[in-house]
Amino acid sequence: MAHAVKFHPSLSLLEQYTEGTLAAELSLVVAAHLDFCPHCQQLRHDIEADIGCQLAQQSAASADGEEWQQMLQQILSPDAATTTQGSVETASSTESETVATHIEQGQHRIEIPRSLQRLAAKRKKWLQLGGIATAKLPSGDDNHLSLLLIESNTEVPLHTHKGLEITLVLAGEMVDEMGKYAAGDLIINTPDHTHTPKNISHEPCLCLSVLTAPLEFKQGLTRLLNPLQRFFY
Amino acid sequence: MLDRCGLTSHHAVEFSRQGSSMIAQQDPSPSIELGQWEEALNVIAVHRDKKMYAELFKYFAPRLRAFGIKMFGNEQQAMEMVQDTMLNVWQKAALFDASRGCASTWIFTIARNVRFDMLRKKQSRKDDISADDLWSDGDYPEQEGSHSQQWDLYLIAEKIAPHFHALPPAQRLVMEKVYLDELSHQEVSEQLSIPLGTVKSRIRLALDRLREAIDGPRS
Ligand SMILES: [Zn+2]
Numbered sequence: 001m002a003h004a005v006k007f008h009p010s011l012s013l014l015e016q017y018t019e020g021t022l023a024a025e026l027s028l029v030v031a032a033h034l035d036f037c038p039h040c041q042q043l044r045h046d047i048e049a050d051i052g053c054q055l056a057q058q059s060a061a062s063a064d065g066e067e068w069q070q071m072l073q074q075i076l077s078p079d080a081a082t083t084t085q086g087s088v089e090t091a092s093s094t095e096s097e098t099v100a101t102h103i104e105q106g107q108h109r110i111e112i113p114r115s116l117q118r119l120a121a122k123r124k125k126w127l128q129l130g131g132i133a134t135a136k137l138p139s140g141d142d143n144h145l146s147l148l149l150i151e152s153n154t155e156v157p158l159h160t161h162k163g164l165e166i167t168l169v170l171a172g173e174m175v176d177e178m179g180k181y182a183a184g185d186l187i188i189n190t191p192d193h194t195h196t197p198k199n200i201s202h203e204p205c206l207c208l209s210v211l212t213a214p215l216e217f218k219q220g221l222t223r224l225l226n227p228l229q230r231f232f233y
Numbered sequence: 234m235l236d237r238c239g240l241t242s243h244h245a246v247e248f249s250r251q252g253s254s255m256i257a258q259q260d261p262s263p264s265i266e267l268g269q270w271e272e273a274l275n276v277i278a279v280h281r282d283k284k285m286y287a288e289l290f291k292y293f294a295p296r297l298r299a300f301g302i303k304m305f306g307n308e309q310q311a312m313e314m315v316q317d318t319m320l321n322v323w324q325k326a327a328l329f330d331a332s333r334g335c336a337s338t339w340i341f342t343i344a345r346n347v348r349f350d351m352l353r354k355k356q357s358r359k360d361d362i363s364a365d366d367l368w369s370d371g372d373y374p375e376q377e378g379s380h381s382q383q384w385d386l387y388l389i390a391e392k393i394a395p396h397f398h399a400l401p402p403a404q405r406l407v408m409e410k411v412y413l414d415e416l417s418h419q420e421v422s423e424q425l426s427i428p429l430g431t432v433k434s435r436i437r438l439a440l441d442r443l444r445e446a447i448d449g450p451r452s
Binding site for chain 2: 010011017018019020021024025027028031042043045046047048049050051052053054055056057058059060061062063067068071072074075076114115116118119138139140
């Protein structure tokens with residue numbers, strides 16, 4: 001039985017994710033949250049409808065010129081797919097790629113959400129450090145993306161850095177002074193404010209973690225969690 | 234099915250009176266006939282109708298270009314994005330599902346994904362996160378009811394009015410028409426010529442934003 005997610009991304013984070021302007025690694029964390037959260041899925045849909053309507057109402061010069069005619073002819077020509085670098089092909093090649101529906105580490109086997117399944121198949125080796133195992137996922141140079149598997153009775157060590165650390169619980173439970181986090185909940189550490197979540201349950205806890213570069217966020221994005229979840233649930 | 238894009242019987246009647254043409258009039262103003270592009274996409278999907286596609290292209294390609302220039306700050310990349318997006322629209326028209334949203338929303342999501350993958354490819358990060366990972370078509374349960382009703386009470390208590398000015402203009406306008414002028418969602422849709430679904434979406438987004446504003450930042 002699915003439980004209600006309590007810790008959500010803020011609306012501005014959701015908007016940037018939906019527009020496609022948020023860094024890819026952060027977008028992936030938001031996408032994985034949405035796999036658990038119908039409430040934020042609805043908001044994403046609303047934001048898309050809003051932007052779509054803006055697109056339709058955008059004023060623009062008419063498409064009569066030579067350049068537009070050429071583009072139209074190219075699209076309608078039978079060999080269009082080969083003349084452009086279409087994402088049509090990329091999409092179909094993605095389908096045949098291997099995916100990992102579960103994470104296996106030691107004797108644990110844990111199901112993971114859809115948005116992570118393709119990347120999880122490309123994870124690096126598990127590195128064990130005390131009660132925590134980590135495996136990197138492919139990511140850019142600036143932001144680091146990894147899976148964390150936290151054994152019971154283990155505290156997640158602090159990171160001291162100038163960026164942000166966003167952790168999404170994928171399975172199991174963690175606790176800290178804010179409360180209890182379960183699958184779908186976001187734990188956000190900023191340079192000013194650091195949580196030290198612990199796994200005090202009897203099951204291992206699997207998380208996705210992204211560590212951002214120091215300059216990823218400027219003002220205006222200081223609020224990352226939706227502060228109102230307690231009104232709903 | 235097209236209801237969320239605003240094709241009400243009222244509009245349908247207007248269509249036939251205007252003489253059936255799906256073509257955007259020569260009018261340069263961005264007013265749209267609600268429902269027409271959803272219909273057009275279905276015709277394109279079923280009949281592979283090139284003439285109909287040309288009309289759709291004529292309307293959306295320059296708008297996508299303007300959008301793309303805002304996003305890329307670069308005309309050449311914007312045009313590349315337009316071509317790729319409009320090619321996808323032609324090839325994948327059959328995948329458009331009007332019950333899930335308007336034609337313009339669908340076209341926007343294609344453009345967003347094309348742009349994302351274009352930028353990744355330029356950085357030659359083949360191994361990496363793709364648009365496919367990030368924006369799969371999930372299920373979107375329509376959640377009407379409880380939350381909004383609860384918040385209507387706050388609105389009546391005038392707690393929210395001071396925060397109205399902080400809303401994005403498009404959302405504020407819809408909220409003012411619904412909560413201050415007390416128009417129905419349908420009336421707002423007609424007055425602003427935006428789809429009914431978009432009216433509802435903007436209200437939900439505005440309510441969520443107001444909730445954040447009232448509760449204050451979390452420390
Ligand atoms: Zn959520």
